[in-house]
Amino acid sequence: MLLQTIWFFMIALMLCMYVLLDGFDLGAGIIHLLAARDDQERRLILRAIGPVWDGNEVWLIAAAGTLFFAFPVLYAASFSGFYLPLMIVLWLLIMRGVAIELRSRFSHPLWRTFWDTTFFLGSTLLAIFFGAALGNVIRGVPLDASRNFFEPLWTNFSPFSATPGILDWYTSLIGLMALVTLLMHGANYISVKTSGDLHVRARYLASIGWWATLVLTILSSVATYFVQPQIKAGFTARPWGEIFPLLALAGLVGTRYWSHAGQDLLAFFASCAFILGLLLSTAFGLYPTVLPAVKPAYSLTISNASASQYGLSVGLIWWSIGILLAIFYFAFTYRLFWGKVNPADTQEQLGH
């Protein structure tokens, strides 16, 4: 069980990395149309995420691959059960990625408007879908005795239904919460990376996002308490886990404090801490369940969904090497592209 527990937290951490990193470039997309008013500002937003966004997205692929490897039964059950939303997420990822890369290739205003809007819509819908996906994992899914389920996009919008859909009022609430959280997070990132009017607007949006995040955090915490009692039970059984919600709380307070003090970078790190605290609280509360079932007996846990002992232990060796290398590359890249972006960076540099 020790190995399975290690892998559970490794995958949770990889997903956290994904949400922290791709989260800020999704957030940049969410505020793209509001924060950046003219062509030059929009190019600056894209330049701020340009060298890193596809690397950030790799964390999603790597986490999916690692999930497949460490918990093949979970991968098989959840990916087939969440068939439709996953495919929609893939389409959104495709359109959004294309939008980022193609937007500035031609200067025709309609071309740019189209891709700016695609970037905004793709980022916004992805944030909502990721949030709703998390909501589904917390609420539980209608797994049967042979560990299969299939969820339509919606049924009767009740999280207490025997045949819940992907979207009900609870998962939609979590989707909205993800949207405003990433809006705040992305606005913090853009504040760090820009100056001038764009910077002022990004900070204003970060502040609005903060209030919305506060309200939705309270609402969804209360809702989660009723929808998935197991999370509360998890914290009662292992009270030391309270540090995770405390981390989230500290992050939320810190974001506001440093944002007000004009310390953009610290505010950004604080919103990282907030997201990390929330996600780890969820993972900790669910542990050792990895996918709760509507009928608790059918739930997938770290023991009935995991790969073989030998596979997990061999994997630990190469995975540790791989992830250390990855952290090194990321530190290297982020260090190289440190600092604010300015209009000179956005010129197409071949001289045309």
Next chain:
Amino acid sequence: MDPSIILSRIHFAFTIGYHYLFPQLTMGLALFLVLLKALYLHTRDARYNASLHFWGKIFAITFIAGVVTGIPMEFQFGTNWARFSAYSGDIIAQMLAMEGAFAFFLESAFLGLFLFGEQAFGQKIHFLSAIMVWIGTWASGFFIVATDAWLQHPVGYAVGVGRLEIADYWKVLFNPWVTPQYLHTISGAVITGSFFMAGLGAYYVLARQHQAYGRIFLAMGVIVGLLASLFQLWPSGDLSGRQVASMQPVKLAAMEGLFVTEAGAGIVIIGQPDIAQSKLDNPIIVPRALSFLTYRNWSASVKGLNSFPRDQWPDSIDLLYYSYHIMVGLGTIFIAIMGLALLLLWRKKLFETRWMLWILMLATPFPFIANTAGWFTAELGRQPWLIFGLLRTSQGSSPVLSSGNVLFTLLGFMGIYLLLGLLYVVLIVYDGLRGPGIHQPDQGDKDSEQGMIGY
């Protein structure tokens, strides 16, 4: 077969076939980026660096297309093939996860540096980043081929309760099947890159635009192209063929269109298989050649389809047969084209020989077809098995998935990929027509100090 399984097979074949159009080009071009940078650092001729910027741009857009069409692949094992994933995830997911850990992070981090970092961080870091991108793309290819090799020839596993478990990590990773298949796949990708480069170079020389660059592209494309085309035949193609003969003889029989076991079997050059009557129509055959190529003996006996029970036959023999023949036929033509072109280059006549340039220009799309046909051969020939000898394709699907849902997403992918393909072609044509080099003459040599794309 259940309609949802048939649709899932089409879904997978379509999305992976489409996806692989891009990585084969990036794996090929990655090598050329390293070569161009090395040539620039060696000669300090600014044209090499300008060529690098030009191809770097094409690489970047192809890479992004490869990334966005690749993400669905990582998901599809679970979405459409859940029983297969649960049954063999302990083994194949090792390799898929390793691809993420060792290749994807490397590629993405250094690509950012390669595209944006030349001006700020200097030539050495830029060369290093090109090398790292090259290693990353080829490593990614290795893990994918290793995954497929295991489906073709499962090794290093133990049978557990309702699933397979990994028993020997190194055996799985260095499956004997991997080496020929990887070499064959990689040289196929280099062929794609070479023809692409030579084809565009031929266009520039023919159209009398950017001719200095056109000549560089032609020379590099033709030299590397001939080496890769020869390597594709021998040793990598030869090894792959003999491997199939010894470990998957039924696939060999089906792809060669050999219905009846025969001593001194010939190779079919052209002919249309008639499965119902177990014969070939209008065959043109080189006598005894198949026996020799397979067993190095002109009169060796080669097993035909009649030696195998019907339920072990691949289920699309005619498509398999055509895929194989298209691959081999094109591969042979590639050697002829590149051989002739290199001869002309050596005699210093290539740039004036317009008919040869026309051939090179028009040949550009064919390596994409040959590589796709090669994958069709490998995978259709594996049927009816998903894991050769262990799990049938019909046993690997997602049990709860209705055909209506699969069709919905298949149509969705077709629509999005159509749009993506149109955009890709527009961009490549646009960049290709504009050509490499300095677009504002007064900027002089400054170009070589700068990056490649902007936002």
